[in-house]
Amino acid sequence: MKKIVAQKKVIVSEFVKEPNDHNRIIQLNQEAGFVPFIRSAENYHYHLIPEKIINENENDITKLSDVQNFLYLINADDFIQKIN
Numbered sequence: 001m002k003k004i005v006a007q008k009k010v011i012v013s014e015f016v017k018e019p020n021d022h023n024r025i026i027q028l029n030q031e032a033g034f035v036p037f038i039r040s041a042e043n044y045h046y047h048l049i050p051e052k053i054i055n056e057n058e059n060d061i062t063k064l065s066d067v068q069n070f071l072y073l074i075n076a077d078d079f080i081q082k083i084n
Contacts, residue, residue: 005033009064013037013072015044026054037072046074 004010012034016025022038029036036054039046055068 001032009035009067011035011037011067011070013039015039017041035067035070037070039072046072 001010010033012029014025014029014036016022016038017040019040022040026036026038038050038054042048043050049071053069057068059066059068061067
């Protein structure tokens with residue numbers, strides 16, 4: 001993985017069952033060079049949009065290497081209904 005991270009942006013989705021592990025898992029991913037999306041037990045099916053964004057920023061993203069965070073939308077139906 002170290003070779004890949006040196007050449008490509010790696011984004012990962014992590015399932016964290018225990019709330020106390022949340023920050024530790026974020027730190028481990030960032031230390032490895034990954035951009036994590038943390039999914040908690042209450043968001044097991046990816047229906048919730050997290051209130052806190054890891055590495056939130058207002059930068060324009062013009063290429064994958066600019067990515068610092070992401071939202072994993074596996075089922076956009078719930079999200080689309082909330083904004084309509």
